Amino acid sequence: MEQRGGSPQLLRRINDRAALLALLDRGPLTRLELESHIGLSKPATADLLLRLEESGHVRRAGLREGGKGPRAQRWAVNGALAYVAAVDLTPRTLDIAVSDICGEIVAEHRYRPVDEADLEVDDLCRAVSVAAAEVGLTTGQLHRVVVGVPGSVDARTGHLHFAPHLPPWQGFDVLERLSGSLDTSVAVENDVNLVALDEMAVGQAVGVDDFVLIWMGRGIGAAVVSGGRLLRGSSGGAGEIDWMPCPSTGVTGGRRIGDVLGTRAVMELAHAHGLPGDDLEKLLAEDLGTDPVARSAFLRDLARRVALAVAGVVSVVDPALVVLTGDIGRAGGSVLCGLVTEELAELVLPRPKIQPSLLTGNPVRSGALRLALAAAREEVFTVIPTP
The missing domain is CATH 3.30.420.40 (ATPase, nucleotide binding domain)
Known part of the structure; x- marks a missing residue:
């Protein structure tokens, strides 16, 4: 990834991002392994890892076992760098997962009203708050929340369409209401679209x-x-x-x-x-x-x-x-x-x-989690402070 020309800061950001994505894709790596994956020199890779450790983007992940000679230090992305939430919303159930930026699910919560009433915005916000609290977070500390709904949000107005089965969600800007109530960035996506994202990642459509x-x-x-x-x-x-x-x-x-x-x-x-x-x-x-x-x-x-x-x-x-x-x-x-x-x-x-x-499990929630992680990684891995 070393290149000639261009801004040194831009090239540094490109190399940092490449390293983080390699660590996400392949798990903990030694400096030598990371060096071979991203094509940097030994000094450049060592400098990169020091910079990412100081900024909190990577952490030491134990020593490589086996082989001859000294055991090499392994490095991994710091999962606590950011957290996201994925929500599968149906008229009467909520299925929520909170994940760190590495994609490891750290909290889950299912909610169904005891009186079988239709779910409203306040129900969703409380349920997300409960899930986040399981790992000591507020909803405002979530980097991104993606909600899968059986309908479609008009990007021009924020109103939910094609969803007569969700009467409490009609007639207002859903994105604005959720973002304001949860105090974080929110996306609302059609549930079947989210299943397609999961199918592209691990299903028949790979x-x-x-x-x-x-x-x-x-x-x-x-x-x-x-x-x-x-x-x-x-x-x-x-x-x-x-x-x-x-x-x-x-x-x-x-x-x-x-x-x-x-x-x-x-x-x-x-x-x-x-x-x-x-x-x-x-x-x-x-x-x-x-x-x-x-x-x-x-x-x-x-x-x-x-x-x-x-x-x-x-x-x-x-x-x-x-x-x-x-x-x-x-x-x-x-x-x-x-x-x-x-x-x-x-x-x-x-x-x-x-x-x-x-696909097994809940592909709507899984697709929502993929979308939330992609957005969070795009933001967190693009702007890395220089020590």
């Missing part, structure tokens, strides 16, 4: 620049990634396929995609095919000793509905990959994906690969 993610389960939605970037649209509503008009499917009252792919509609479809029980995920994922002909017909009809939703997106953006996720998408697995592939071939010209998501 290394894929153009893909579509279809969420089916707790609501219906899509995320579109083109050229490695999320498409949000002018008002933040890109991917809101729940409201997309639905061609005739033989379902009474099915006027939009959300009418035929919601959990209730899919359960009704299963019952119409004579499949018993109320656990939709089991009906999708397991045979359960049911009539194989009836189950096959149910999956085929469901695949036809999913293909209609997929067709409306892929015919415009032509992705290389479509990932099916949410409770329905994950439970349907590769069997449902194969049937959707066949149905889609009858509807549109693009032939994307269709695969089920492999």
